[in-house]
Amino acid sequence: xxxxxxxxxxxxxxxxxxxxxxxxxxxxxxxxxxxxxxxxxxxxxxxxxxxxxxxxxxxxxxxxxxxxxxxxxxxxxxxxxxxxxxxxxxxxxxxxxxxxxxxxxxxxxxxxxxxxxxxxxxxxxxxxxxxxxxxxxxxxxxxxxxxxxxxxxxxxxxxxxxxxxxxxxxxxxxxxxxxxxxxxxxxxxxxxxxxxxxxxxxxxxxxx
Amino acid sequence: xxxxxxxxxxxxxxxxxxxxxxxxxxxxxxxxxxxxxxxxxxxxxxxxxxxxxxxxxxxxxxxxxxxxxxxxxxxxxxxxxxxxxxxxxxxxxxxxxxxxxxxxxxxxxxxxxxxxxxxxxxxxxxxxxxxxxxxxxxxxxxxxxxxxxxxxxxxxxxxxxxxxxxxxxxxxxxxxxxxxxxxxxxxxxxxxxxxxxxxxxxxxxxxx
DNA sequence: TTTTTTTCTTGACCTACTTCATTTTTATTG
DNA sequence: CAATAAAAATGAAGTAGGTCAAGAAAAAAA
Numbered sequence: 001x002x003x004x005x006x007x008x009x010x011x012x013x014x015x016x017x018x019x020x021x022x023x024x025x026x027x028x029x030x031x032x033x034x035x036x037x038x039x040x041x042x043x044x045x046x047x048x049x050x051x052x053x054x055x056x057x058x059x060x061x062x063x064x065x066x067x068x069x070x071x072x073x074x075x076x077x078x079x080x081x082x083x084x085x086x087x088x089x090x091x092x093x094x095x096x097x098x099x100x101x102x103x104x105x106x107x108x109x110x111x112x113x114x115x116x117x118x119x120x121x122x123x124x125x126x127x128x129x130x131x132x133x134x135x136x137x138x139x140x141x142x143x144x145x146x147x148x149x150x151x152x153x154x155x156x157x158x159x160x161x162x163x164x165x166x167x168x169x170x171x172x173x174x175x176x177x178x179x180x181x182x183x184x185x186x187x188x189x190x191x192x193x194x195x196x197x198x199x200x201x202x203x204x205x206x207x208x
Numbered sequence: 209x210x211x212x213x214x215x216x217x218x219x220x221x222x223x224x225x226x227x228x229x230x231x232x233x234x235x236x237x238x239x240x241x242x243x244x245x246x247x248x249x250x251x252x253x254x255x256x257x258x259x260x261x262x263x264x265x266x267x268x269x270x271x272x273x274x275x276x277x278x279x280x281x282x283x284x285x286x287x288x289x290x291x292x293x294x295x296x297x298x299x300x301x302x303x304x305x306x307x308x309x310x311x312x313x314x315x316x317x318x319x320x321x322x323x324x325x326x327x328x329x330x331x332x333x334x335x336x337x338x339x340x341x342x343x344x345x346x347x348x349x350x351x352x353x354x355x356x357x358x359x360x361x362x363x364x365x366x367x368x369x370x371x372x373x374x375x376x377x378x379x380x381x382x383x384x385x386x387x388x389x390x391x392x393x394x395x396x397x398x399x400x401x402x403x404x405x406x407x408x409x410x411x412x413x414x415x416x
Numbered sequence: 417t418t419t420t421t422t423t424c425t426t427g428a429c430c431t432a433c434t435t436c437a438t439t440t441t442t443a444t445t446g
Numbered sequence: 447c448a449a450t451a452a453a454a455a456t457g458a459a460g461t462a463g464g465t466c467a468a469g470a471a472a473a474a475a476a
Contacts, residue, residue, distance in 0.1 A: 075364055075368065077368050081368070083364065083367040083368050085360060085363060085364055085367075097353075097356060097357050097360050098357045098360055098361060101353050101354075101357055102357070107364075130346070130349070134342045134345060137342060137345045137346055137349055138338070138345055140349055140353075141338075141345055141348055141349035141352060144349060144352035144353040144355075144356050145305075145309050145348075145352040146309075147352075147356045148305060148352050148355045148356040148359060149305050149306045149309055149310070151356060151359040151360065151363065152293060152305050152306055152359065153306060154363065155293060155359065155362065155363065155366075156283055156291065156293055156315075158363075158366070158399075159291040159293075159396070159399055160283065160285050160289070160291050188367070191366075191367055
């Protein structure tokens with residue numbers, strides 16, 4: 001039997017928080033009390049396409065979990081060029097990590113690439129959670145370790161591969177991202193120009 | 209009053225472990241019992257120049273803290289080229305982090321650049337420490353977060369700067385490393401050839 | 417649906433960095 | 447302290463990828 005749900009309830013706080021709890025439970029086992037504690041530490045926020053959740057000069061006060069939608073974290077250099085550090089879609093975390101953990105002004109822009117829903121926790125609340133319960137400390141430790149391991153793989157891959165190989169690798173590892181991020185943003189993530197990525201893509205199409 | 213100490217005692221287990229305890233105390237405050245617990249979890253190992261502590265194909269069983277000396281972590285690609293992921297000198301940690309945290313076979317070589325002394329903890333012992341005491345969990349969480357923040361800065365810097373600027377930046381940020389790592393290794397860390405780094409250096413000398 | 421803005425494509429030319437081969441310098445070993 | 451090996455320097459030629467400019471396509475706004 002099919003139940004019709006009004007559109008605005010599809011990502012209401014209750015269901016969106018389920019996806020976070022589900023995620024966290026992959027790494028630590030939460031009791032019902034801990035589940036409640038975690039849920040009440042996060043706030044649901046809707047973000048429209050092209051809206052910024054982090055901007056240079058302002059300290060990044062929140063760590064965000066993407067429930068729905070897509071984001072991009074990037075820097076703009078003096079000469080006006082954009083360079084992408086990170087993308088995030090459903091079930092990924094995003095922040096200006098240097099700004100967040102050191103509580104310094106951000107250097108990154110973080111912008112929504114689609115209308116999105118995030119769950120965000122405030123810096124002080126996160127400190128509270130970690131201090132009050134070993135399990136939450138463990139969770140954030142695992143997140144940081146996985147993040148670090150990921151960036152090690154990325155750095156090595158970037159050092160050892162050509163622009164074309166980097167693109168091929170991205171396609172292979174993140175097929176879900178490719179059609180949701182603009183080409184110029186992907187190019188700047190992979191360390192090449194949008195023109196050059198365009199040529200790589202067209203060469204591929206002609207081959208197949 | 210000056211006390212003369214036989215050379216072989218300068219880095220005996222007691223004093224080398226002090227440097228680790230000192231380091232850890234920068235991030236969490238250890239009781240004397242916790243200090244003892246931490247000390248007894250680490251083993252001192254002397255490593256001769258050119259000796260490997262991690263090799264591809266073998267799982268990296270230890271996390272190492274450098275008490276004295278210098279190390280280099282690098283990969284060798286199919287075409288024989290070396291690419292450096294990390295250096296470590298006194299008070300830095302080194303491991304094939306992906307191999308260590310996932311307990312998978314390593315892809316990196318880690319080699320001593322000088323006769324060195326490390327303190328190493330075994331994977332299972334580290335898990336024990338973290339499980340048994342919230343404070344140790346916190347410590348390793350902070351290590352991972354700082355590592356991740358560092359690599360974010362590195363990736364952004366690499367994306368946004370020329371070979372020459374990357375070298376200048378390394379000089380500025382890590383003056384202690386420069387004279388202790390071979391040029392070809394530094395070049396491969398910075399993502400350029402040793403020939404090109406040689407030219408950059410000579411251009412600098414002529415300028416000044 | 418039309419207009420406007422943003423993104424992508426394509427061609428022509430350019431340059432930062434690589435490759436290869438040889439010599440010089442520095443470090444290691446017997 | 448020779449002899450040998452490893453690392454660094456240097457020149458000449460090559461190329462992966464960048465820049466710039468203009469048009470085409472797609473998306474957003476009106």
